[in-house]
Amino acid sequence: VLSVTVHASRCSINGIPLVRNITELPQDNYGRPGFLHTTLAGSLLHGMKEIEVWLQTFAPGTQTPIHRHSCEEVFVVLKGSGTLYIASNTHTKFPGKPLEFPIFTNSTFHVPVNDAHQILNTGEHEDLQVLVIISRPPVKVFMYADWYMPHTAAQLKFPYYWDEKCYENYETSENDEL
Amino acid sequence: VLSVTVHASRCSINGIPLVRNITELPQDNYGRPGFLHTTLAGSLLHGMKEIEVWLQTFAPGTQTPIHRHSCEEVFVVLKGSGTLYIASNTHTKFPGKPLEFPIFTNSTFHVPVNDAHQILNTGEHEDLQVLVIISRPPVKVFMYADWYMPHTAAQLKFPYYWDEKCYENYETSENDEL
Ligand SMILES: [Zn+2]
Ligand SMILES: [Zn+2]
Numbered sequence: 225v226l227s228v229t230v231h232a233s234r235c236s237i238n239g240i241p242l243v244r245n246i247t248e249l250p251q252d253n254y255g256r257p258g259f260l261h262t263t264l265a266g267s268l269l270h271g272m273k274e275i276e277v278w279l280q281t282f283a284p285g286t287q288t289p290i291h292r293h294s295c296e297e298v299f300v301v302l303k304g305s306g307t308l309y310i311a312s313n314t315h316t317k318f319p320g321k322p323l324e325f326p327i328f329t330n331s332t333f334h335v336p337v338n339d340a341h342q343i344l345n346t347g348e349h350e351d352l353q354v355l356v357i358i359s360r361p362p363v364k365v366f367m368y369a370d371w372y373m374p375h376t377a378a379q380l381k382f383p384y385y386w387d388e389k390c391y392e393n394y395e396t397s398e399n400d401e402l
Numbered sequence: 403v404l405s406v407t408v409h410a411s412r413c414s415i416n417g418i419p420l421v422r423n424i425t426e427l428p429q430d431n432y433g434r435p436g437f438l439h440t441t442l443a444g445s446l447l448h449g450m451k452e453i454e455v456w457l458q459t460f461a462p463g464t465q466t467p468i469h470r471h472s473c474e475e476v477f478v479v480l481k482g483s484g485t486l487y488i489a490s491n492t493h494t495k496f497p498g499k500p501l502e503f504p505i506f507t508n509s510t511f512h513v514p515v516n517d518a519h520q521i522l523n524t525g526e527h528e529d530l531q532v533l534v535i536i537s538r539p540p541v542k543v544f545m546y547a548d549w550y551m552p553h554t555a556a557q558l559k560f561p562y563y564w565d566e567k568c569y570e571n572y573e574t575s576e577n578d579e580l
Contacts, residue, residue, distance in 0.1 A: 242486075242488070242503055242511050242512075243486060243503045243504065243505055243509050243510075243511040244509060244510050244511065245506075245508060245509055246478075246508045246509065246510055247508050264476070264478060264510040265476045265510065265512045270512060272474060272476075272512065273474065274452070274453075274473065274474045274537035274538065275452075275453055275474050275476060275535055275536075275537045277476050277478065277510070277535060295452065296450060296451065296452045296453050298442070298443045298450075298453060298455050298535075300424075300442060300455065300533065308420075308421060310420070325420055325421045326421065327421055328423075330423060330424045330425050331421050331422060331423055331424065332421075332422050332424055332442040332443065332455070333420050333421040333422065334420075334443045334448060334450065355478065355533065357453055357455060357476075357535050358453075359452035359453045359537065360452065
C-alpha cells in the first residue's frame with residue numbers, strides 16, 4: 225500500500241498540495257547507488273510547462289553521466305563540493321577534453337544549451353546537494369560513454385529516469401480508457 | 403570606482419566566471435527597505451533565455467507587491483517562514499479574496515501563470531529567504547494596489563526593478579555607438 229501511495233504522489237498532479245514540504249516528498253535513487261533525486265516541481269507531477277526544479281544528492285565518489293540536452297540548466301549548490309566538467313566545443317564531432325571547475329556550497333552556475341557536462345562529488349566525506357533547474361521539460365538527455373564518443377553515437381534517454389514511471393502510468397491510464 | 407565595478411558586474415555578461423560564489427554576487431534592495439535581491443542566473447546578466455534564478459530575502463514584516471505575470475514561477479523556501487496569498491480566479495474582473503497558505507523552511511510551491519499572488523514574511527524575528535525561478539525572462543509584472551483592483555487597472559512594470567539599470571546600460575551602449 226505504501227508503494228502505491230508513493231507511486232501515485234510521484235506521478236499524479238491530482239491531490240498534491242500547493243505548498244509542499246520538501247522533506248516529505250518522494251525521493252528515489254533510480255538504480256544509481258549513492259544518488260537521490262526529488263522532483264520539487266515537475267511537468268508530469270505538477271503540470272509545469274516551462275520549468276522543472278529538482279533536488280539531487282550525490283554521495284562522495286558519485287557523479288552524473290556525461291550528458292547534454294537542448295534545454296537551459298542552472299545549478300545551485302546547497303551543500304558539499306565537487307567538480308563540474310564541461311565541454312563547450314559543440315562544433316566538433318565529439319565533446320573532447322572538458323574544462324574543469326570546482327563547485328562548492330553556495331555556488332551557482334549554468335550549463336549552456338547542448339554543452340556536454342558532468343557533475344561529480346569529488347569529496348571524501350560530505351554529500352553534494354544541488355538544486356537543478358531546467359527549461360522546456362520533460363528533459364531529453366543524450367548520454368556519452370566518454371568525452372571522445374561522437375555526438376552521433378550519444379544515446380538518447382527519453383523519458384529520463386525520473387519520468388519513466390509517470391509515462392508508464394499515463395500509458396496505462398490511456399489503455400484503461402480504451 | 404567600487405560602484406562602477408558593482409554596476410558592471412550587475413549588468414554585463416562579459417568577464418563573469420561560470421561558477422559564481424553566491425555570497426560574492428551583487429545584491430540590492432531596489433529601494434525596498436528590508437528586501438534583498440540577487441540574480442543568480444539572469445537574462446541580461448548571464449545571457450539566460452529560458453529561465454532566471456533569483457535569491458531574495460525578506461525581513462520580518464516585509465512582502466512582495468500583489469502581482470501577476472504570464473510566466474511560470476517556482477519558489478523554494480531556504481530559511482524562515484511566511485504566508486503565500488494567491489487568487490486563482492483569473493476569469494473574474496479582479497483577483498478577489500486570495501487563498502492563504504503557510505510557507506516554511508524547506509517548502510516549495512509554484513504559482514500558476516497569471517494568478518495574482520503575494521509573499522509575506524509574517525514572522526517577527528527571522529528573515530524569509532527564498533529561491534525564485536521564473537520562465538521566459540525578463541519578467542513582465544502587473545502590480546495591484548489591492549486584491550480588488552480590476553485586472554485592467556493593474557500597472558505593468560517593465561523592465562522590472564532589477565533589470566532597469568541593465569536596460570539603461572544597453573541603451574547607453576547603443577547611444578555610444580552612434
Ligand atoms: Zn545536465
Ligand atoms: Zn511572482
